[in-house]
Amino acid sequence: MKEMELVKWPFLKQTWGIEFERSEGSYLYTKDGRKILDAAGGAIVSNIGYGREEVADTIAKAVKNNSYILPPFLTPEREALLDELREHWLPPHLTRIHLSSGGSEANESAVKLAIQYQSSRGKAEKNIILTRNLSYHGTTLNMSGISGHVARKRGLESYVPKPTTIETPYPLRCPIGSFHPEAKEYYLDNLRKTLKKIGPENIAALLMEPINGSSGGAITPPDGYWIEAQEILRENDILLIADEVMTGFGRVGSDFASNLYGLEPDILIAGKGMGGGYAAIGGTYSTDKIADSIQAAGYEVMFHTFAALPQSCAASAEVLRILREENLCERVNPLGDQILQKLNSEIGQHPNIAEIRGKGLLIGIEIVEDKSSLTPFDESEKITSRIMQQGLEEGVFLYPGGTGEYRDIICIGPAFTIGDDEVDLIVKATKAALTTVTQN
Numbered sequence: 001m002k003e004m005e006l007v008k009w010p011f012l013k014q015t016w017g018i019e020f021e022r023s024e025g026s027y028l029y030t031k032d033g034r035k036i037l038d039a040a041g042g043a044i045v046s047n048i049g050y051g052r053e054e055v056a057d058t059i060a061k062a063v064k065n066n067s068y069i070l071p072p073f074l075t076p077e078r079e080a081l082l083d084e085l086r087e088h089w090l091p092p093h094l095t096r097i098h099l100s101s102g103g104s105e106a107n108e109s110a111v112k113l114a115i116q117y118q119s120s121r122g123k124a125e126k127n128i129i130l131t132r133n134l135s136y137h138g139t140t141l142n143m144s145g146i147s148g149h150v151a152r153k154r155g156l157e158s159y160v161p162k163p164t165t166i167e168t169p170y171p172l173r174c175p176i177g178s179f180h181p182e183a184k185e186y187y188l189d190n191l192r193k194t195l196k197k198i199g200p201e202n203i204a205a206l207l208m209e210p211i212n213g214s215s216g217g218a219i220t221p222p223d224g225y226w227i228e229a230q231e232i233l234r235e236n237d238i239l240l241i242a243d244e245v246m247t248g249f250g251r252v253g254s255d256f257a258s259n260l261y262g263l264e265p266d267i268l269i270a271g272k273g274m275g276g277g278y279a280a281i282g283g284t285y286s287t288d289k290i291a292d293s294i295q296a297a298g299y300e301v302m303f304h305t306f307a308a309l310p311q312s313c314a315a316s317a318e319v320l321r322i323l324r325e326e327n328l329c330e331r332v333n334p335l336g337d338q339i340l341q342k343l344n345s346e347i348g349q350h351p352n353i354a355e356i357r358g359k360g361l362l363i364g365i366e367i368v369e370d371k372s373s374l375t376p377f378d379e380s381e382k383i384t385s386r387i388m389q390q391g392l393e394e395g396v397f398l399y400p401g402g403t404g405e406y407r408d409i410i411c412i413g414p415a416f417t418i419g420d421d422e423v424d425l426i427v428k429a430t431k432a433a434l435t436t437v438t439q440n
């Protein structure tokens, strides 16, 4: 009788054929003794690198002191994180903190707050969450539905909510011309027209990534777009929710990407870098105005059972302290510029590279079959996952991004602690992986 094959991990069978034993600094060590540079900090998570003893000790202390306490009660571990966030990171207008176990949950909480806020003002019909045609906000059913990430909702389309979207400003692929000087106006016009069509009286908020994460691979909008978009939203009484799960806590060379664009979001969301991979944690930060209105209406803001776990709070506070006291965020722009510059000089002219782009240490490389028409490779070619796989052979982990029509994007987002050797290795391995895959 044929033996049943055990699919050990993950849920769906994969062909990676690689097992990791441990990690340290910005390197991953495989079971068969290889050392691989993590050029993507996992899923753009590891800002301070792996295996820091101070964080491990802090977590152990927290578990001994308070392994579990109901989320709404204050503990020293929670207080340490709240103080760290308020004193050193959060924009001063975002005074209220709701914690959860990751980015998707934090986004769900943000959407709930926005809807409850509008309802608490007697505007229950203002309940549409506008998103962007290219975006990713998480893997829960609602986030799968309203995100603009077609690959991650396959097979769910009949069930999840249909998104109401504006166009994601995408300078390379602007419909009126690549890098068109009127691109900003084009996309603002799209926002205005969408609001007019749907009716601002029906829209609670715009949920957006100020700079696209993996859905588009570090797409930055045309200069001046966000500040004008914020103005349009304010004029129409629509909240701005900034999803900074990937961009938050220094990743793009500023505490938050919103700061780069002069934005004052009504709600801001963080995850990933907030715990640097040491804690399963997400944060939803909002104004007093929103919280007070919800409270006055008598609505509940329910916690997830594992929200604000003392050990997660302690770990996150320690990670953020390390980022701050070791001035790691100051390394982000120079390192990012160095990688961009070297990638451009080594592979910028490659016939299959449409664009190398990014901000700080969030970098995207968009790969196409035909550069002049920006036509992607056929999906069956699986270019991005083959580059990822080949990258591992070259000793570097690269993060596959992109979705739908814009599917072949390689994301680079290493720890802020890398040095010159790692920069060179990222560039060398990316070039080698790209060359091998596009020639075959």
Ligand SMILES: Cc1ncc(COP(=O)(O)O)c(C=O)c1O
Pocket: 043, 102, 103, 104, 105, 107, 136, 137, 138, 139, 209, 213, 214, 243, 244, 245, 246, 271, 272
């Ligand atoms: C911008 C953005 N929002 C939300 C999420 C979802 O976060 P999580 O995977 O922690 O639930 C991600 C994850 O990649 C993300 O990049």
